[in-house]
Amino acid sequence: MAETLSISENLVAESNLPQVDFNNIPFGRVYTDHMFVADYVDGQWTDLRIEAYGNMSLSPANMALHYGQSIFEGMKAFKDADGNVLMFRPEENAKRLNRSAERMCMPSIPEEIFLSGLKRLLEIDGDWVPNLEGTALYIRPYMFAMDEYVGLKPSLNYRFMIFCCPVGAYYSQPVSVKVEEEYSRAASGGTGEAKAAGNYAGSLYPARLAQQQGYDQLIWTDSIEHKYIEEAGTMNLMFVMDGELYSPALSGTILPGITRASVLQVAEEWGVKVHVGRLAVETVIEAHRAGKLQEVFGVGTAVTVSSICRIGFRGEDFELDMENRELSQKIASYFESIRYGKQEDTHGWIEKV
Structure with a gap:
């Protein structure tokens, strides 16, 4: 060059x-x-x-x-x-x-x-x-x-x-998701953390099966035990349980989302207790049964922040309270404000053309 x-x-x-x-x-x-x-x-x-x-x-x-x-x-x-x-x-x-x-x-x-x-x-x-x-x-x-x-x-x-x-908006309404326990998006040592075209091609068939059952997207789980949450097909996932924010760790099988990293940083700066690590599906379901699962939402470039209204797991649906989205709505509002220049960008993330 x-x-x-x-x-x-x-x-x-x-x-x-x-x-x-x-x-x-x-x-x-x-x-x-x-x-x-x-x-x-x-x-x-x-x-x-x-x-x-x-x-x-x-x-x-x-x-x-x-x-x-x-x-x-x-x-x-x-x-x-x-x-x-x-x-x-x-x-x-x-x-x-x-x-x-x-x-x-x-x-x-x-x-x-x-x-x-x-x-x-x-x-x-x-x-x-x-x-x-x-x-x-x-x-x-x-x-x-x-x-x-x-x-x-x-x-x-x-x-x-x-x-x-x-x-316009990628998802115009809150989305419903199904926990996938048969098919895998990525395996350890594979290409899951790369934004490779084939990763998305392989996800289409399981996603179609879920859509036929009335869900918008999947929650992918680990390929070995199908026990731990990874990501959704178009976004990284966040869970608010008992007032604290949980996000699956980057394990080589999850796309390292730029929006994901930004959201976690801002939440910590706001004083929210953030947990990044292995997150079992059962942990989320138990939190829902106990009334401690307050919010589930996806984050990504296309969706920005997308609320999840329903989780399907082993034939049972777990509904989320769409009136209780305090943290995700605060995050969505903040990122919208800095992206459209309505609020000062204190992180140096916004670049003017």
């Missing part, structure tokens, strides 16, 4: 923005005008460019399609009252992408390329960041193998891309 970062630009003549109804945005189906692209060839990242969002040509023998070398990130950009575009801890997404890349035997991408490409893309498509309450611009950075070869080995060439889509 040259010493001076150079990004070429081939911009659209006419924006699609006037065609978008921001009052009715389906999640993940409307895309901004442009995307950022970089190619890894001969051991270096080259041809950094911003071009019109559109389809690309791939070989039928593309290795990502056959062997799954594909990783991604999820981020959001927000707009404050003055029209400034704000991002939440983007450098953490760059670091996590590179940790995923190492696990999947893929090259790291310099943070300068990740962040410079992202910022320039948001400068160009900044008008796409919605300013209605509860909306944001979802950002999808990802990398995948580009070699044309039907043989099991790491690819030599890769492509890194970023595209964006304006979105």
